[in-house]
Amino acid sequence: MKWSQSLIPTQKEIPTDAQIISHQLMLRAGLIRQVTAGAYDFLPLGLRALNKAAQIVRQEMDRAGCAEVQLPILQPLELWQKTGRDVAYGENLFKFKDRHGRLTTIAPTAEEVVTELVAGTISSYKQLPLILYQIGTKFRDEYRPRFGLLRVREFLMKDAYSFHSNLAQLDEAYESLYAAYERIFQRCGVPYVVVEAEAGPIGGSASHEFMTPCDAGEDVLLFSDKNNYAANVEKAETGHRSHDLGGAPTGELEKAHTPDLPSIDEVGKFMKVKSKNMLKTLVFQAQGNPTRWVMGVVRGDHDINEAKIKKAAREKFGVESLALVDTPEVRSLWPIGFVSPRGAIGRNHTVILVDPDAAQGGFWATGADEIDYHIKHFNWQRELGAVLNDAEKFAVADIRNAQSGDPSPKNDGGVLQSSRGIEIGHVFKLGTKYTVPLGAMFTDETGREQPIIMGTYGIGVGRILLAAVETGHDDKGIIWPSAIAPYQVVITPIKYEGQAREVADQLHDQLNAVEIDCILDDRDARPGFKFADADLIGFPVRITLGERGLKEGQVEIKKRTQAEAQLVPVAQVVQFVQDLLLQHG
RNA sequence: CGGGGUGUAGCUCAGCUUGGUAGAGCGCGUGCUUUGGGAGCACGAAGUCGCAGGUUCGAAUCCUGUCACCCCGACCA
Numbered sequence: 319m320k321w322s323q324s325l326i327p328t329q330k331e332i333p334t335d336a337q338i339i340s341h342q343l344m345l346r347a348g349l350i351r352q353v354t355a356g357a358y359d360f361l362p363l364g365l366r367a368l369n370k371a372a373q374i375v376r377q378e379m380d381r382a383g384c385a386e387v388q389l390p391i392l393q394p395l396e397l398w399q400k401t402g403r404d405v406a407y408g409e410n411l412f413k414f415k416d417r418h419g420r421l422t423t424i425a426p427t428a429e430e431v432v433t434e435l436v437a438g439t440i441s442s443y444k445q446l447p448l449i450l451y452q453i454g455t456k457f458r459d460e461y462r463p464r465f466g467l468l469r470v471r472e473f474l475m476k477d478a479y480s481f482h483s484n485l486a487q488l489d490e491a492y493e494s495l496y497a498a499y500e501r502i503f504q505r506c507g508v509p510y511v512v513v514e515a516e517a518g519p520i521g522g523s524a525s526h527e528f529m530t531p532c533d534a535g536e537d538v539l540l541f542s543d544k545n546n547y548a549a550n551v552e553k554a555e556t557g558h559r560s561h562d563l564g565g566a567p568t569g570e571l572e573k574a575h576t577p578d579l580p581s582i583d584e585v586g587k588f589m590k591v592k593s594k595n596m597l598k599t600l601v602f603q604a605q606g607n608p609t610r611w612v613m614g615v616v617r618g619d620h621d622i623n624e625a626k627i628k629k630a631a632r633e634k635f636g637v638e639s640l641a642l643v644d645t646p647e648v649r650s651l652w653p654i655g656f657v658s659p660r661g662a663i664g665r666n667h668t669v670i671l672v673d674p675d676a677a678q679g680g681f682w683a684t685g686a687d688e689i690d691y692h693i694k695h696f697n698w699q700r701e702l703g704a705v706l707n708d709a710e711k712f713a714v715a716d717i718r719n720a721q722s723g724d725p726s727p728k729n730d731g732g733v734l735q736s737s738r739g740i741e742i743g744h745v746f747k748l749g750t751k752y753t754v755p756l757g758a759m760f761t762d763e764t765g766r767e768q769p770i771i772m773g774t775y776g777i778g779v780g781r782i783l784l785a786a787v788e789t790g791h792d793d794k795g796i797i798w799p800s801a802i803a804p805y806q807v808v809i810t811p812i813k814y815e816g817q818a819r820e821v822a823d824q825l826h827d828q829l830n831a832v833e834i835d836c837i838l839d840d841r842d843a844r845p846g847f848k849f850a851d852a853d854l855i856g857f858p859v860r861i862t863l864g865e866r867g868l869k870e871g872q873v874e875i876k877k878r879t880q881a882e883a884q885l886v887p888v889a890q891v892v893q894f895v896q897d898l899l900l901q902h903g
Numbered sequence: 904c905g906g907g908g909u910g911u912a913g914c915u916c917a918g919c920u921u922g923g924u925a926g927a928g929c930g931c932g933u934g935c936u937u938u939g940g941g942a943g944c945a946c947g948a949a950g951u952c953g954c955a956g957g958u959u960c961g962a963a964u965c966c967u968g969u970c971a972c973c974c975c976g977a978c979c980a
Contacts, residue, residue, distance in 0.1 A: 330941065331915045331929070335973055355972065410979075426980085461904085461978055469979080527980090536979080741980055778980060812939055846940035853940090864939060874939095 319805070321839045324362045327351075328851050338534040340787035341466025343796050347855045349783075349804070356463025356471030363804035363855060364783075368474060370802045371782040372453050374505050375476045382498040384449040384478055389428045389435070391457065395421035397430040401755045412459045412471075426458040429752045429774060432479045436770065437758035443483040446760060446770070447491055451478035453779065465534060467784040468740065474780050480773040481753075483760060488747055488771050495775050499528055499743050502777065507799020508785045510742060513539050514549040516625065524747035528777075529739035530785035539739045540720050544732035549720075552625060554734070557725030561672075561714050563706055565679015567697035577690040580655075582618045585692055589683060593618035597676055597684035597696065599657040601648055602627065606637035610667040611651075615659050617676045620718040627671060630715035635669045656685035656692065660701050662711065670705070670712050677714045740788065742781045748772040796856030797878050800899050807836035807895060808857040810848050812864040814840045821873065821888055822863050828892050834899065836861075853878065859898055861891065 327348040335352070336342040344350045349364030360368055376386065395413055398404040404411060404423075412424035425431070432450055440448065456475045463471050480491040496512075503510045508530055515525040527550055529539055541548035549555070579585045586593040596618030604612050612635070614627045624642070631637035648654060652661050662670040682696040698706060705712050726732030750769040752758070758770045783802065790797040800806050809826055811818040822838055829836045837857070839848050845864075852860050860883075862874040867885055874883035875894060886894045 327913085329914060329930085334909085334915075337974080352972090408978095456980090458980080460980095462974095462976095464973085473980085475980080744980070776980065781980080844938055844940085844942065846938095846942085848941090849939080850941045862939080866939080 319835075319837045321837055321841050324837070326361070326363055326851075326855070328854055336466060338465045338468070338788065339791060340534065340784045341468075343787055343791055343854070344466060344783070347796055349855075350467070356460055356469065358467065358470065358472075366804040367783050367798070367802050368779060371506055372474065372476070372779050374801065375502055375777055375779060376453060378498045378502045378505070379451050379476070379478060381501075382449070382494050384451045384495075387432075387435075387450050387452050388454060389431045389452055391425050391455065393423045393425045393428075393431055395423050397434065397756075398423055401430055401752055403430070410458050410460065412457045424457040426456050427475075427477055427776075428452070429479065429748075429772075430756065433752040433756045433758050433772070436479075436481050437753070437756055440481065440758070440760055440770065443760055443762050446481055446483045447487045449478060449480040449491055449495075451476060451775075465536075467780040468534065468536065470780070473778060476777040476779060478775040480775070481758075482771040482773075483762060483768070485771060488773055492745060492747055492773055495773075496526065496745055499745065499775075499777070503528060503742065503782075505801055506782050506786065507790075507801050508742065508782055509789050510785075511539065511541065511548055511739070513541070513739075514553050515744065515746075516550075516552050526745050527741050528743035528745075530742055530789060531737045531739045532785070532788045533738055534788050535738035535740040537739050537741055538736055540722070540724075540734045540736050542726035542728060542730075542732035543735055544726060544728065544730055546730070547726050547728050547732065547734075550739075551719050551736075552623065554720035555727035556716055556720045556734070557727050557729045557732075559674040559716070559725065561674040561677035562679055563677050563698045563714075565697070565699070567695060567700050568681040569695040571696070572694040573686055574692050574694065575690060576656075576692045586618060586683070589692060589694065591683040591694065595681055595683060597659065597682050598622075599659055599661065599685060600642060601652055601654065601657060601661070602631075602640040603643045603645075603648065604631065604637045605639040606631075606635065608667045609635050609637050609669050611665070611669070612637060612640055613657070613659065613662050613668065613670045614717055615670065615672040615676050616718045617673065620673065620675065620721070622717055623719045626715075627717040630671050630713070630717050631669070634671065634713040634715060635710070637669075653685070653687060653689045656687060656689055658684040658687050658693065658696060658701070659698075661685075661687050663702065663705060669710070671717055672712070672714050673716065673718045674714055675718070740781060740785050741778070742785050743775075743777040745775045746773060748774050791856070794850070795854035798856045798858055800858040803858050804855065805835050805837040805857055806899055807834055807859045807861060808852045808855075809836055809838045809861045810845070810852060810863070811839070812845050812862065814842065817868050818863040818865070821868060825861060825873070825888070825891055829895065832892055832896065834892075834895060859895055861895070 329346050332342050333345045336345055348361055351359040416422050453476045457472055460471050463469050482488040510528045510530050512526050512528055515527040538551040540554040574589050576585050579588055582593050594617055598616050598618050600614045600622055602612040612631050614622045616622050628640045662668050683694045684696045686693045722736040724734045726734055753769040759767045760770055762768050787796050809822050811822045826838045858878050860876055867873055871888050872885040875886050876883035
């Protein structure tokens with residue numbers, strides 16, 4: 319490919335709207351261009367990188383025994399209503415009415431459609447397992463698209479769906495795709511870690527996320543410094559934390575007037591109390607019998623984890639579901655924003671769950687159970703008394719998000735560290751969530767009809783690029799892994815004429831002949847200008863043709879990551895570049 | 904959806920407070936010089952000042968509305 323025949327609008331200046339480094343570099347390198355919020359043109363170089371990543375995904379999926387299909391983006395809303403996902407997805411689901419008035423979705427994913435396909439074509443255990451996948455554009459009406467390719471409304475995704483007659487078969491597919499994912503990200507040259515994620519309906523280790531650690535990530539991961547545990551913050555457990563509700567009061571209760579202070583931090587600042595010395599009490603509405611309300615108490619600097627408090631409420635009090643609500647009913651019962659654990663006293667159908675770090679003696683400040691007031695010197699024994707010993711009403715449990723510095727759940731002395739990360743892939747054991755409502759059944763060995771068991775597996779192809787750039791760049795520009803670089807080699811003649819032109823053309827053809835893709839910078843521009851563009855775009859290898867070397871029959875070759883070039887005789891260039899590209903992915 | 908911000912040339916921005924000929928740098932075109940890390944000089948082209956109303960003799964500038972984009976929050980692959 320000749321540079322002048324492509325469309326590569328590089329730019330020196332940093333676009334104002336780009337916040338994160340990958341977004342800035344991809345715009346500056348002329349890979350992408352924003353059309354509207356969360357939707358991008360992929361220009362020739364960007365598309366080449368995207369296609370390369372997609373092709374690696376395709377090869378590894380095929381290798382793992384998956385069959386490629388293409389499912390429609392236009393799907394009847396009716397199908398989504400059958401599984402309740404029209405509601406679950408809510409506003410994120412693009413939908414419109416067609417000319418006949420039919421409600422149609424512009425789909426973000428294809429569980430319903432693929433399940434229906436399988437329901438209509440699979441009927442016996444003999445036809446299972448089956449894994450179908452597709453690589454295609456998906457749509458989500460994101461509330462707030464942002465950060466370049468990170469959160470977009472239109473994106474290329476590989477989605478795969480596995481179908482099984484029993485759990486062992488599902489486990490096998492899960493392991494196989496997990497391994498395929500590792501190969502994919504390794505081949506793409508993108509750093510990643512695998513973390514446990516929200517387990518979903520099957521429980522156990524039924525869901526893993528593949529994350530690229532980097533500051534731009536929107537997710538928070540925690541991992542043990544003993545390298546034997548990693549999870550996302552929604553899922554991360556903490557090791558044993560002791561608690562002690564004893565301890566003498568630190569003083570008489572002291573009331574403070576605290577109006578118009580919407581956050582714990584502000585109340586703390588106003589009262590001159592650190593937020594770690596405050597108790598935060600949230601009231602959840604429960605669908606339990608007889609429990610109707612669950613109060614969760616954590617330290618002011620901690621965050622309640624909804625999944626954890628749900629689990630604890632189920633285990634300790636048999637509560638079935640929980641929701642944090644702000645309704646007139648709650649507000650009639652509690653002064654929301656000024657609630658203390660005392661709010662549970664004498665209240666029917668109300669239980670209280672306290673995080674171990676909050677279940678301690680010492681000095682506490684908290685709400686005064688009265689609008690616009692907080693109190694200091696809260697003491698568990700004095701304020702709650704007998705309630706603390708009432709196992710039907712009070713329990714201590716891990717109900718907060720794990721954070722850096724917490725003990726590892728392996729309880730082996732490991733300490734959790736945290737990092738931000740970009741989710742680039744997700745594997746998930748689904749169970750029968752879709753097959754039951756959509757009637758995807760099979761007949762088992764004994765002749766009985768059963769719902770098919772499913773798994774679902776996604777990879778954000780665009781996010782692979784983003785993760786590669788986010789983790790591979792320097793002050794000059796992108797440093798592509800060669801597997802997904804738009805071109806592996808750039809040929810830069812100092813002047814594209816005479817002998818340099820002949821040799822450049824010849825090398826270009828020779829490299830192409832051995833399937834090394836290269837771009838020839840044939841522009842009539844000054845060398846510094848071309849070098850800067852080459853560095854900005856980040857081609858892994860640059861071949862420079864100048865008079866000096868050519869006189870000796872030599873060209874200069876350097877990797878993007880090297881400062882100095884090596885002189886290589888023209889006849890040996892192809893071999894040399896092949897070796898260079900093999901050196902590391 | 905709440906809070907904040909920005910819309911002026913392809914890009915980055917100034918001008919707006921205090922209404923009166925629309926600007927700079929980069930990029931683009933032409934010419935000359937230059938040619939191994941984003942060249943120099945000269946000349947030139949290029950903007951419905953997001954859009955719609957209003958105020959005014961006169962609006963990029965003041966007022967009202969509206970749209971788009973960005974950031975924080977919430978939400979989430």
